[in-house]
Amino acid sequence: MANDIISPENLVYQKPKLMNDTTMHYCPGCSHGVVHKLVAEIIAEMGMEEKTVGVCPVGCSVFAYRYLDIDWEEAPHGRAPAVATGIKRLWQDRLVFTYQGDGDLACIGTAETIHALNRGENITIIFINNAIYGMTGGQMAPTTLIGQKTATCPYGRDPEIHGYPLNITELASHLQGTCYVTRQSVDTVASINKAKKAIRKAFESSMQGKGSSLVEIVATCNSGWKLTPPKANEWMRENMFPEYLKGDLKDTTNL
Amino acid sequence: MAEQEITLMKGNEAIAHAAIRCGTDGYFGYPITPQSEIIETLAVLKPWETTGMVVLQAESEIASINMIYGGAGAGKRVLTSSSSPGVALMQEGITYMAGAELPGVFINVMRGGPGLGTIQPSQSDYFQATRGGGNGDYNVIVLAPNSVQEMADFVDLAFELAFKYRNPAMILSDGVIGQMMEKIVLPPMKPRRTEEEIMKECPWAAMGKRGGRNPNIITSLELQSEVMEVRNIHLQEKYKQIRENEVRYETRECEDADYIIVSFGSAARIGEKAIELAREQGIKVGLFRPITLWPFPSKEILDLAKGKKGILVSEINAGQMVQDVRLAINGALPVEHFGRLGGIVPDPEEIVEALKEKLIK
Ligand SMILES: Cc1ncc(C[n+]2csc(CCOP(=O)(O)OP(=O)(O)O)c2C)c(N)n1
Ligand code: SF4
Numbered sequence: 001m002a003n004d005i006i007s008p009e010n011l012v013y014q015k016p017k018l019m020n021d022t023t024m025h026y027c028p029g030c031s032h033g034v035v036h037k038l039v040a041e042i043i044a045e046m047g048m049e050e051k052t053v054g055v056c057p058v059g060c061s062v063f064a065y066r067y068l069d070i071d072w073e074e075a076p077h078g079r080a081p082a083v084a085t086g087i088k089r090l091w092q093d094r095l096v097f098t099y100q101g102d103g104d105l106a107c108i109g110t111a112e113t114i115h116a117l118n119r120g121e122n123i124t125i126i127f128i129n130n131a132i133y134g135m136t137g138g139q140m141a142p143t144t145l146i147g148q149k150t151a152t153c154p155y156g157r158d159p160e161i162h163g164y165p166l167n168i169t170e171l172a173s174h175l176q177g178t179c180y181v182t183r184q185s186v187d188t189v190a191s192i193n194k195a196k197k198a199i200r201k202a203f204e205s206s207m208q209g210k211g212s213s214l215v216e217i218v219a220t221c222n223s224g225w226k227l228t229p230p231k232a233n234e235w236m237r238e239n240m241f242p243e244y245l246k247g248d249l250k251d252t253t254n255l
Numbered sequence: 256m257a258e259q260e261i262t263l264m265k266g267n268e269a270i271a272h273a274a275i276r277c278g279t280d281g282y283f284g285y286p287i288t289p290q291s292e293i294i295e296t297l298a299v300l301k302p303w304e305t306t307g308m309v310v311l312q313a314e315s316e317i318a319s320i321n322m323i324y325g326g327a328g329a330g331k332r333v334l335t336s337s338s339s340p341g342v343a344l345m346q347e348g349i350t351y352m353a354g355a356e357l358p359g360v361f362i363n364v365m366r367g368g369p370g371l372g373t374i375q376p377s378q379s380d381y382f383q384a385t386r387g388g389g390n391g392d393y394n395v396i397v398l399a400p401n402s403v404q405e406m407a408d409f410v411d412l413a414f415e416l417a418f419k420y421r422n423p424a425m426i427l428s429d430g431v432i433g434q435m436m437e438k439i440v441l442p443p444m445k446p447r448r449t450e451e452e453i454m455k456e457c458p459w460a461a462m463g464k465r466g467g468r469n470p471n472i473i474t475s476l477e478l479q480s481e482v483m484e485v486r487n488i489h490l491q492e493k494y495k496q497i498r499e500n501e502v503r504y505e506t507r508e509c510e511d512a513d514y515i516i517v518s519f520g521s522a523a524r525i526g527e528k529a530i531e532l533a534r535e536q537g538i539k540v541g542l543f544r545p546i547t548l549w550p551f552p553s554k555e556i557l558d559l560a561k562g563k564k565g566i567l568v569s570e571i572n573a574g575q576m577v578q579d580v581r582l583a584i585n586g587a588l589p590v591e592h593f594g595r596l597g598g599i600v601p602d603p604e605e606i607v608e609a610l611k612e613k614l615i616k
Contacts (some may be wrong), residue, residue: 083328111317
């Protein structure tokens with residue numbers, strides 16, 4: 001009986017063609033895996049699998065290259081936008097994107113991020129903002145919320161000591177080199193669909209030479225936050241969405 | 256045969272011309288004295304209109320080295336240049352390139368340090384260049400030009416060596432060679448490689464997995480220590496090969512010499528005058544000039560030193576290459592050092608005095 005319903009016309013979803021058959025190292029409930037799937041789907045849908053170079057970061061997604069069946073270059077911590085600049089300037093017909101966490105992009109790599117976006121490099125930056133350093137064990141990130149407890153602000157982030165959350169995406173929307181700056185999430189099916197559209201638009205704009213795109217994904221890090229996956233989603237909606245407002249911050253792609 | 260173009264230019268300008276002529280795909284750099292003419296000359300020459308070479312001023316040396324890391328990983332011939340404090344910033348990218356086995360070229364037109372130091376010439380980054388400089392067990396091929404001609408010639412040579420061994424290569428120059436003007440013959444024009452040629456020459460490059468091949472992944476990461484050890488052993492074997500095959504040096508009037516001056520780069524130019532002065536005074540001195548500082552011509556210096564009375568290592572630093580010479584000689588001869596510091600370039604007379612004082616007495 002069960003076998004009867006397994007037929008192509010009933011198929012609603014399958015593993016993206018470009019996802020490798022490898023066990024992922026991400027914690028269950030982590031947003032990284034979902035965003036990987038979207039990226040894999042979009043590259044295949046665009047027919048760009050043979051013309052894409054991804055730049056993976058330092059952080060939990062350091063092994064992104066194991067999961068997507070495309071060429072990759074691993075950047076030093078924070079330098080992905082510079083690495084991507086080198087690749088894209090020299091291979092202008094390639095789809096070049098970076099995949100970076102908030103520690104990577106908004107802390108050690110702030111200069112590279114701002115300048116690549118400001119130069120209008122025809123690349124897409126996918127920015128996973130989980131308000132914490134996941135890989136190194138849950139330390140404070142530039143995007144950590146006021147009052148949020150982490151290993152290096154165990155009493156909660158205090159602006160007097162630690163400064164304020166850095167809204168890189170707002171900053172990016174003011175730069176002349178960017179054509180598309182958006183903030184999304186992947187906590188519900190609806191938001192996943194929206195995020196997919198956003199990444200696709202960003203990739204297409206990169207290929208059309210319209211300038212830099214930044215897609216921030218407000219994400220969960222249940223391990224770093226020490227919450228179950230459902231609780232992490234709840235916490236994100238309650239605490240992160242008000243600070244990091246979702247939606248397009250800039251879109252000049254149709255100009 | 257095409258007519259040779261003889262031109263008068265600065266060492267830094269020669270680098271820029273040579274870069275365009277040897278089929279460089281991209282230059283990424285950040286200004287710093289005494290080498291800013293490299294990017295300035297490229298900006299004037301506009302190679303993007305002729306050969307298609309990309310020239311980009313980065314926001315920092317960290318960004319420029321990572322741009323060449325990106326470009327090299329994607330199979331292109333990429334170049335950056337800087338001077339001492341800037342090269343200090345590049346060390347992160349250089350160790351990543353060594354770890355990922357990428358063939359980039361970078362140029363250090365040295366100035367005096369430590370710290371912000373001076374803009375005057377110095378050779379005080381010898382250790383940084385030859386010992387790795389960044390983290391991990393690695394080596395960079397280091398070429399030390401002593402003339403404007405070699406500034407031009409070594410660009411292509413550095414690329415050839417870098418691609419042959421998939422290893423970063425450095426041209427270690429200084430403010431004297433970068434700024435002085437000499438007559439040179441520019442290298443012949445060589446076209447940039449086509450996409451097909453790059454695919455053939457660099458089957459490992461991450462440039463989009465064309466033709467449905469397996470993905471190429473450029474990384475220096477490996478969390479499993481056993482695998483990381485194997486990678487390191489492979490690197491060490493490669494370095495051994497380079498040591499065996501790529502040593503370059505030059506000697507001058509060494510056959511009948513009692514004493515040898517060992518100097519590299521601009522110091523060797525001063526050394527040429529010093530041996531002339533010494534010989535006028537009846538002291539038989541020869542000059543040994545390492546051209547590759549890594550791999551260092553240890554065996555060649557030892558061979559040459561047989562039957563000599565002493566060696567003076569003259570460098571524009573506090574005594575760095577002298578350590579390599581002492582290791583090579585291994586106590587067989589007295590090896591002394593003479594250097595000036597902080598951006599002061601020694602006179603040939605001072606070198607002869609030092610030779611007499613330290614070795615002849
Ligand atoms: C130069 C350097 N400094 C520090 C580190 C250690 N480190 C690795 S990942 C990381 C933070 C990553 O956080 P984030 O970018 O937010 O990614 P996440 O793990 O949360 O996905 C740090 C500090 C490093 N690898 N390199
Ligand atoms: S530590 Fe956090 S960011 Fe890293 S894999 Fe786990 S949940 Fe994801």
